[in-house]
Amino acid sequence: MRKPHFLGLLVISIVSTVLSHFHGGLAMAAPATGTQDGSERWGYTQVRPGAHMFWWYYKSPFRTQNPNKPWPIILWLQGGPGASGVGIGNFEEIGPLDTSLNPRNSTWLRKADLLFVDNPVGTGYSFVENNTLLVNTDDEAARDLTRLLIAIFNRNKTLQKSPLYIVAESYGGKYAVTLGLSALKAIKAGKLKLILGGIVLGDSWISPEDFVASWGPLLKDLSRINNSGLKISNSLVEEIKQHIANGEMMEATKTWSFLERVIIYTSNDVDFYNFLLDTGSIHEPMIATEQFRKFSNKRYSRYLDSLRVSAGAKEGDLHTLMNDVIRKKLGIIPKDVEWTDVSDLVFEYSNVDFMRPRIDEVDILLNAGVNITIYNGQLDLICSTKGTEAWVEKLKWQGLKTFLKMDRSPLYCANDKTTKGFFKSYKNLQFYWILNSGHFVPVDQPCISLDMVGNITQSPVTS
Ligand SMILES: *[C@@H]1O[C@H](CO)[C@@H](O)[C@H](O)[C@H]1NC(C)=O
Ligand SMILES: *[C@@H]1O[C@H](CO)[C@@H](O)[C@H](O)[C@H]1NC(C)=O
Numbered sequence: 001m002r003k004p005h006f007l008g009l010l011v012i013s014i015v016s017t018v019l020s021h022f023h024g025g026l027a028m029a030a031p032a033t034g035t036q037d038g039s040e041r042w043g044y045t046q047v048r049p050g051a052h053m054f055w056w057y058y059k060s061p062f063r064t065q066n067p068n069k070p071w072p073i074i075l076w077l078q079g080g081p082g083a084s085g086v087g088i089g090n091f092e093e094i095g096p097l098d099t100s101l102n103p104r105n106s107t108w109l110r111k112a113d114l115l116f117v118d119n120p121v122g123t124g125y126s127f128v129e130n131n132t133l134l135v136n137t138d139d140e141a142a143r144d145l146t147r148l149l150i151a152i153f154n155r156n157k158t159l160q161k162s163p164l165y166i167v168a169e170s171y172g173g174k175y176a177v178t179l180g181l182s183a184l185k186a187i188k189a190g191k192l193k194l195i196l197g198g199i200v201l202g203d204s205w206i207s208p209e210d211f212v213a214s215w216g217p218l219l220k221d222l223s224r225i226n227n228s229g230l231k232i233s234n235s236l237v238e239e240i241k242q243h244i245a246n247g248e249m250m251e252a253t254k255t256w257s258f259l260e261r262v263i264i265y266t267s268n269d270v271d272f273y274n275f276l277l278d279t280g281s282i283h284e285p286m287i288a289t290e291q292f293r294k295f296s297n298k299r300y301s302r303y304l305d306s307l308r309v310s311a312g313a314k315e316g317d318l319h320t321l322m323n324d325v326i327r328k329k330l331g332i333i334p335k336d337v338e339w340t341d342v343s344d345l346v347f348e349y350s351n352v353d354f355m356r357p358r359i360d361e362v363d364i365l366l367n368a369g370v371n372i373t374i375y376n377g378q379l380d381l382i383c384s385t386k387g388t389e390a391w392v393e394k395l396k397w398q399g400l401k402t403f404l405k406m407d408r409s410p411l412y413c414a415n416d417k418t419t420k421g422f423f424k425s426y427k428n429l430q431f432y433w434i435l436n437s438g439h440f441v442p443v444d445q446p447c448i449s450l451d452m453v454g455n456i457t458q459s460p461v462t463s
């Protein structure tokens, strides 16, 4: 699996502007289109003048029509910022086909309809006619996504009967909670016709401060760094906390990227997406600290491009696939739009909000009665379970005390007797601990992930 997705170890950089070719005429939004049998639909929605968002909807072949057990729809939100859900989430994680275009047995289409989107605009096949239209904040992205939902749901009565579950990975979690609030508001105002089923936060970057604070202690306990590594890490974490407290978000992002480099170096190349692995691509020896700090802030680091073949996932070249076979199939992607797995430009535009926490939004959603599910892979480092548990403990939600005291239940999958995870639930908050999984839970543990998503969405299809 290729892996520069989501909040990668990206370092702020000045990137050449790939999106600057658009001028008025070309950008006429193509109408939605799809396969003859109606099982797939895709299109561009102009979410603001000049800002075009690409979406791809799959109707499940198992879809049922029982008013007492409504068929669910999943909106998948990839991270980054700037990683393509249409490409990565779809072909590498949960869609019906893998990157070799072979059927994926564990596709979530078994349980729900799937809606992929290249979010925010500028990501994947989505594009803007002028870079000034790229989003800077999670809230701006949420507003665009709300307009997309209005365009897709308001004109289809069948879809309106299906509860929508917003399922996020990594940075996508911040969009999921801001979208949840924005969608609720639009629903209340009568502008959006949709049932919000719930919000699902998979290894999500909800509280950057809690994640960065978890890295050093976790790696020290795992013998992956020594005391001096821990000390440097802790001092950078203090800097980050101070920046966040002072509202110096750009500075926080810069120090974050430096901390990542320090962790890579002091751990001798730990993989941020699975702390049992190496990235296998450390190139430059770390130079003197201050010099390194300057260096790392200037450069877009590419070490995440190294491939990792995950269990069951065949390696294909996603870039070629998306710019050739898939582009031809879709038929409406403008010539000038080149698909990339992560847009450097979108990341760069988002870096003011990158370190901003979204715990308050989770609290508001919990108090509004929205079902929130959190799941986390045991071996993830970047959005570690330790960090997730730390931000959950900061919730002001009144059910929290009871939730924290409750026991967890073990989870198994199919006929396998080994423990696959743990689960607990109180009122509208649920938490899944998924064992033997890194950042990409559906890839690392497809069996338990499919069961989990079926349960969360109350899918009529039971396994
Ligand atoms: C495919 O998935 C189904 C249902 O989840 C399971 O019963 C079956 O064993 C799987 N087949 C393979 C080849 O993995
Ligand atoms: C992009 O938008 C800015 C601000 O509205 C404007 O000044 C600029 O001319 C636009 N660029 C193009 C290529 O249209």
Ligand SMILES: *[C@@H]1O[C@H](CO)[C@@H](O)[C@H](O)[C@H]1NC(C)=O
Residues within 6 Å of the ligand: 038, 059, 155, 156, 157, 158, 159
């Ligand atoms: C509405 O969505 C359903 C479910 O995907 C589909 O079967 C139907 O054709 C859609 N209707 C329209 C008018 O697009």
Ligand SMILES: *[C@@H]1O[C@H](CO)[C@@H](O)[C@H](O)[C@H]1NC(C)=O
Residues within 6 Å of the ligand: 163, 196, 197, 198, 371, 425, 427, 428, 456, 457, 458
């Ligand atoms: C929300 O969660 C509660 C408790 O787990 C459950 O009873 C309810 O059906 C869920 N609602 C939806 C829309 O999933």
Ligand SMILES: *[C@@H]1O[C@H](CO)[C@@H](O)[C@H](O)[C@H]1NC(C)=O
Residues within 6 Å of the ligand: 226, 227, 228, 229, 265, 266, 267, 268
């Ligand atoms: C601690 O780790 C760093 C980075 O790997 C190394 O340079 C240093 O020599 C180590 N210090 C001790 C005391 O082992």
Ligand SMILES: *[C@@H]1O[C@H](CO)[C@@H](O)[C@H](O)[C@H]1NC(C)=O
Residues within 6 Å of the ligand: 411, 412, 423, 448, 451, 452, 455
């Ligand atoms: C799903 O629900 C079934 C039935 O309640 C339960 O036995 C199983 O452990 C659940 N699995 C997951 C992964 O939530």
